[in-house]
Amino acid sequence: MYKCNTHPQSLRPHLHLQELTKQFSGVTAVQSLWLEVQAGEILALLGPSGCGKSTTLQMIAGVVQPDSGTITLNSQILNRVPPERRDIALVLQRGLLFPHLTVGENVAFGLKMRGVSRAERDEKAIAMLRQVQLEGFADRKPSELSGGQAQRVALARSLIIHPKLLLLDEPLSALDANLREEMQDLILRLQAQTGVTMLIVTHDQAEAVVMSQRIALMFEGCLRQVDTPEQIYRQPCDETVARFMGGVNFFAAEAHGRQWRSNDLTLLSEYDHDGCVQVTIRPEQIQVLAEGRSQANTLPATVIANRFTGTQRRLTLAIAPELTLQAWVTPTQDFRVGQSVWAYLPPSALWCFPHRTVPYPVQVP
């Protein structure tokens, strides 16, 4: 039942990283990393700052050499191929447009390096700018662009060379929230149009969930879980992953098959397990009811805190002397502090992993 699927078997891997390891001055940045990315897939490399995800990206791009392990793209081992001949594009956090070139020249840069004639690359650059909704910007200087526009130009500059693989290193982290959503849509639309395989590095779990088909979660240079966003969200492989994905409810229990006992309470789950476990449930999946009902996993509780965040109401519920859970309900569901309520924990939402006495190092952004 544990979803530590770090090396999924696939039929047609496009990018294949095997035992990739990198150390800087004796400090391990990436440790024996295995990863496969399918052709046309969008995979997010997610993890806290300093976990080695950008180093992994730089090794794939070829600007950092791995100490050991192999990088294979379309069955070709890339380790000894220089970056300029890998046909991989990289978009960095701030776009990094060449300041001495115009927007059009920036977009056409990769074509110029490939010896494409000026007329052809100008035509392609303008078409590419149209695709990123920057028609008419070709003659501007990068200094005349906003952050979002610069990032779109960087994207156009990378896509114009039709890369085999597009790497995006925190591409949206410098943008404000509204712009970020626009850019997410644009990137996904362009990916759908071009079918390019994409590897996105991000520390923002919401961004990873929205943008990718699969998430590879990294902690301290190691891959912890590779799965679909939904699986990683609902069925994390351990407490570190669960906390990183925004989990806040954790409690110890004794599992006997689908019956889990904790604090003199018996909970039913859809998942089988035996022994000492750490149970988790996402706060938005707990249902808070004013009236009780005779249904399994419906527990009497008292509201001990109520915080309104605009889009939701965050309730803290005291269920047993040593068991408090957070439930995030809609803003219209208003409960008083001190009010007696009923908390329903759906069996499908209760998830567990082996109990650890020493917690994982957690670094939530």
Next chain:
Amino acid sequence: MIFVKLQPASQHHPAPSLTQPFPWQAYLLMLPAVGVVGLVFGGGLVLALLQSVGAIGLLGERQISLTAYQAALTNPEFLRSLSLSLYIAVVATGLSTLISIGLALLLRTAGRWASFACQITLPIPHLVGIVGVLLLLSPSGFISRSLYALGWIQSDQDFPLLVNDTANMGVLLHFLWKEVPFITLILLAVLRSINPAYEMQAQILGATPWQRFWNVTLPMMRTGILSSSLIVFGYIFASFEVPFLLGSTRPRTLPVLVYRAFTDSDITRRAEAIALGIILSVLSLLMIVAYSWLVSRGGQKRQFTKDA
């Protein structure tokens, strides 16, 4: 319920804008610097101009005319001197710049010692350098004597003439020794301020090492190269003591020609010397204008014809 519309802080307390300063304030702040430059250099230049057109007579007489300029420009040596000055300035500046670009690229990742090494020659006066070149490269210099001692040459006559020669090799070598560290120092600072991620980005986009240098590194060094080479060019073009002591005796560079005319036993040639000096100043000014034009031309955008 009362909604209070919050104004951005800048609307409450407008911050002083750097892009729109009060002009009179800026001019006032520039006054001390402009005053010194204006009095010392501008005053001297105006005085020279007045003398060259005869508004102030050298011997008390006053007769306004352009005779001095006519004499300067019809001087058979003028064009040859101008050509020689330009040749020395162009070759010395060009070579210094090329060598400095290479050195700066080589020393880019070197430690602080590189910048320190470049500063060693800066405080050494040109005269000391000239003496050094004479001691090393003259027919009776250290190298010539060493080669003789080794038996490679039979006499100092076999040693190539490198000082006071027609090709001005000694002058060029002296300027290279003095200016290469200066330009390298400036270019090192420029190079170290360039984010290496630009070159990395270019490499990933398919640029070979040469393409990276030509399309990214060099254009980003452009301002530093132009400004440092302009300073060096201006200095070499107007330099007197180096070509005077190490250069060819005929033709002479323009500043040497000015000096010769100014110290001529015929005191009436002074007006011509001053006119030559004014011409030299005008030429230097024209070069600054040409530089500004070059910089603004580089900043012009190439039009994408098919774009709106």
